[in-house]
Amino acid sequence: MDDLDLVGWRESVEASMASLLVGFQDRMGYPPSDNHLGEPAPADDVEALAVALDGRLPDSLGRFYASVGEVHLPDFWNALFITAPSRMLADIRADEVPRRITGAYDMDVLAFGDDGGGARFLLGIPEGGPVFKAPLAATVGGLYETNTEGFRRLADDLTGFLRLVERELHQWATQGSPPSFF
Template identity: 30%
Template sequence: MDEQRVVAWRASIEAATARALRDVVSTFPFEPGAQEVGPPASAAQLAQLRARMPWIPGDLLAVCGLVGAVSLPDIANGYLMFDPEYMLGVRHRDDGLPDRIGAPFDEDVVVFGSDGGGALYAVTLDQAGTVHRLRECRYEAGTYSFDAVGTSYDTSHVGITPVAESLDDFLDKLLNAVEAFAVDGSIADL
C-alpha cells in the first residue's frame, strides 16, 4: 500500500468529517460525540499485532501505522476502523489460527472495522485482500457464517457480502460515504 496515498486519505477523511460535522451534524437536535481519526499505532503496537497475528495483511498493518483507529459514530450510521489493541481483543481462535468466513467464500480473514448497524468488516488474507461485510453472522469455532434457512425476513442485506475488491478500494468507498454524508446527510451502505 502506498504510504503517500494513505496519508492523503487520512487528511481527506478528516476534512470530510469536519465538513459533515459543520454542515450536517450541527443541524441535528443532539450534541455529537467525539469523531476521531488516529493516532497512528506505535511501533510497539504494530509489533504486538504482528507477533499475535502473523498472518495480518501488510496493507492493514500499514493503515494501522499511518492512520490508526477511525471512530466516526455520528457520521451516517457510524463508521469504525479498529485500533490494534481492539483487533487483538476481538474474537480470536485459541488455536493460533486466523478467523474464517464460511460458505460460499471459505476464506481466512481479519476483522478490522464495523458500522453503526452491527456489521463487521473483514479483509481476506489472500493476495486480493477482498473486504467483506459480515451482518448478522454467527461466530462459532473461529468461523463467521450466515444461514438464511428458516429466516422469515428479507435477507438481502444480511450475511457475508463482498463490499470492496481490496483494502485500498474499501478506503475509497469509506471516504466517498463520508463525503456524501457531508454534502446532504446521505447514508451510503459500504
C-alpha cells in the first residue's frame, strides 16, 4: 500500500488500544469488549471477494487483507470495524450493502467497514479511493444517494483512511480527544 508499513500500523494501533484499555472499566463503568486486529485473511477468501467484484478488488485492500484480516475495535469511540473478506462477500451476496453511490459522487464502491452505529465506510472501486463515511440510509438495489445528511469523504484512499484511524485512535487513547470522523 503506497508507503504505509502495515506491520508498523498494526503495532501502533495495538499499542494505542492497549493504552486506551488501561483503567477502561473505571472510566467507562463497564468492562472492555474484545478489541483485536485479525491475522492475515485466508488467500481463498480474498480471491473469492475479488471474483465477486469481477476482479475490481483494489490492490490496496488486497494487500491490507494479506497483513490484517479484519479490524475489530468495539471500544474505539462508538466502534470501528473493517470487515473480514468472508463477511464482506456474504454481505454482497445478500445485497445488504451499497455497491454504487450517486449524487455529489458517482462511482462503484465497496462497503469495507462500519462505525458500529450504522454508518458504513465505503471505498471507491476499482481505483481504491476515495474513502467515504455513509450514514445509515436506505440502499435500494445497491444504490446509495450521497446527498444523505452526514455523508462525507474521509480520505483520498485506503492508506489515508488507515492513517486517519491510527492518528485519531492515538489521540483519543492519550489525550481523550474524540475522533473527528465519528
